[in-house]
Amino acid sequence: MNVSREEAAQALKDIDRANDRIVKLKGYHHGAPFFIVWGIVWLVANSVSQFWPEYQKWVWPGSVAVGFLVSLVLGVMQSRRATPGTRASEQERRIGARIGMTSGVLMVFIVSVLLIAQPQTADAGNAMVSIFFPFMYMAAGIWAGWRLFVIGFITAAAILVGYFWMKDYFDIWMGVFGGGSLIAGGLWLRTA
Numbered sequence: 001m002n003v004s005r006e007e008a009a010q011a012l013k014d015i016d017r018a019n020d021r022i023v024k025l026k027g028y029h030h031g032a033p034f035f036i037v038w039g040i041v042w043l044v045a046n047s048v049s050q051f052w053p054e055y056q057k058w059v060w061p062g063s064v065a066v067g068f069l070v071s072l073v074l075g076v077m078q079s080r081r082a083t084p085g086t087r088a089s090e091q092e093r094r095i096g097a098r099i100g101m102t103s104g105v106l107m108v109f110i111v112s113v114l115l116i117a118q119p120q121t122a123d124a125g126n127a128m129v130s131i132f133f134p135f136m137y138m139a140a141g142i143w144a145g146w147r148l149f150v151i152g153f154i155t156a157a158a159i160l161v162g163y164f165w166m167k168d169y170f171d172i173w174m175g176v177f178g179g180g181s182l183i184a185g186g187l188w189l190r191t192a
Contacts, residue, residue: 027144028192033074035151035186041067042130042179049122050171056122068107075100106136123170127163130178131156147192151185 045063049056079096110129119125134156141149158181162173 028147028189030078031148032186032189034071035182035189037067037070037074037186038133039179039182039184039186042182043175044179046126046171046173046175046179049126050169050175053171071103072100075103106132123163123167126171126174127159130174131159134159145192147185147189151181151188155181155185 041063045059048059052059075096079093079100110132113132114125114129117128119128134152134154137148137152137155139152141147141152155178158177159174162170162177166173
C-alpha cells in the first residue's frame with residue numbers, strides 16, 4: 001500500500017487532533033469532581049450565612065477546610081491512577097502535583113488579597129474571593145477547553161448580578177447560583 005506525502009501529513013494532523021481531544025476530555029473528567037465539591041461548599045456556606053448569619057464566621061472556615069481536604073484526597077487519588085484499575089504515568093503524577101501546588105499558591109494569594117484589601121462587609125469579602133475563581137476558569141478555558149470558559153463566565157455573571165442587584169439575598173443567591181453553577185458545570189464536564 002502506497003501512501004502519498006499529503007495523505008501521511010493528513011493522518012498525522014488527524015492523530016494530533018485526536019490526541020488533543022483526549023487530553024481535553026481527560027482534563028474535564030478529572031476536573032469535574034472538584035467543581036462539584038466546591039459548588040457544594042459554596043451552597044452550604046452561603047446558605048448558612050443567609051439564614052443563620054451568626055454562624056458565618058465558623059461555617060466558612062469549616063466548609064473551606066472540608067472542601068480543601070476532599071480536594072486533596074481527590075487529587076491524591078487521581079494522581080495515583082489514570083483510569084480505574086491502572087496506575088497514573090509519571091507525567092500524570094507530576095501534573096497532579098503541580099496542580100496541587102498551584103492550588104496552594106492560589107489560596108495564599110487569596111488570603112493575601114483579603115489582608116491587603118480588607119473588605120468592609122462580609123458580602124464584599126465573599127464576592128472578592130468568589131470572583132477570582134470564575135475568571136481563573138475562563139482563562140484556563142481559553143487554553144484547555146471552551147466548557148471551562150462557559151462555566152467561569154456563567155459563575156462570574158451570577159456573582160456580579162448577586163452582588164450588585166440582590167443585596168438582601170446575596171448569600172442565598174451565591175449558594176444557589178454561584179454554587180449551583182459549579183455543581184452543574186461539574187456534572188456537565190463529566191458528560192464530555
